[in-house]
Amino acid sequence: MTEELCRSAPGGGKLYPFNGVWPKLGKGVFIAPGARIIGDVEIGDNSSIWFNCVLRGDVEAIRIGKGTNIQDNTVIHVDGRGIKTIIGDNVLVGHSAMIHGTTIEDKGFVGFCAVTMDGSHVENEGMLAAGSLLSPSKRVKSRELWAGRPAQKFRDLNDEALKGMMAGTVGYQELARKYLKEYSF
Numbered sequence: 043m044t045e046e047l048c049r050s051a052p053g054g055g056k057l058y059p060f061n062g063v064w065p066k067l068g069k070g071v072f073i074a075p076g077a078r079i080i081g082d083v084e085i086g087d088n089s090s091i092w093f094n095c096v097l098r099g100d101v102e103a104i105r106i107g108k109g110t111n112i113q114d115n116t117v118i119h120v121d122g123r124g125i126k127t128i129i130g131d132n133v134l135v136g137h138s139a140m141i142h143g144t145t146i147e148d149k150g151f152v153g154f155c156a157v158t159m160d161g162s163h164v165e166n167e168g169m170l171a172a173g174s175l176l177s178p179s180k181r182v183k184s185r186e187l188w189a190g191r192p193a194q195k196f197r198d199l200n201d202e203a204l205k206g207m208m209a210g211t212v213g214y215q216e217l218a219r220k221y222l223k224e225y226s227f
């Protein structure tokens with residue numbers, strides 16, 4: 043009997059094993075069609091991974107918390123020297139981001155087309171602007187906005203900005219619930 047190459051996830055995306063390890067999904071997770079999740083990846087309840095993302099946990103682990111959204115075409119990888127990618131709860135990662143060996147704490151925000159390199163870190167409620175490049179080992183502190191290539195501190199975030207970031211995250215949680223209903227094959 044041939045071994046199973048992949049399984050369909052809720053929503054239609056695909057899960058692949060690597061080295062005998064399958065991705066693990068919490069309750070209410072939505073994996074959109076075209077998304078591929080490989081190996082040692084764990085995704086917490088009510089998180090969503092959108093169309094054509096690749097999350098490859100082969101040479102290290104990827105962990106994603108609850109209520110987080112990883113938007114279309116984003117690539118998440120790790121580094122075999124022990125550098126994992128750890129993403130917390132209620133994080134927003136915009137379209138076409140490249141997240142490589144990075145920690146993003148709860149309520150962090152990574153704008154679309156941003157790149158984060160090995161050992162970089164976004165603290166709780168930190169924000170990386172669209173199109174930024176966060177160099178290796180750089181750290182966006184809590185409630186700071188960083189932008190540019192290479193990214194540098196742009197300004198502090200006020201309560202209004204933080205509200206807007208959270209509204210985006212909650213919006214994606216609602217959208218994922220709707221997709222899950224419609225895409226239950």
Ligand SMILES: CC(C)(COP(=O)(O)OP(=O)(O)OC[C@H]1O[C@@H](n2cnc3c(N)ncnc32)[C@H](O)[C@@H]1OP(=O)(O)O)[C@@H](O)C(=O)NCCC(=O)NCCS
Nearest residue numbers: 113135136137152153154155170171172173174189190210
């Ligand atoms: C950074 C951001 C929050 C805008 O901040 P802002 O303070 O409102 O910026 P403004 O539009 O008033 O522009 C202020 C200056 O910053 C520059 N700027 C705006 N966005 C920038 C970015 N992403 N990177 C670098 N510079 C940026 C503007 O060009 C402008 O420069 P100038 O003063 O020389 O004219 C916004 O551009 C952003 O990145 N949002 C994230 C969107 C996203 O990725 N969403 C996820 C998908 S849903």
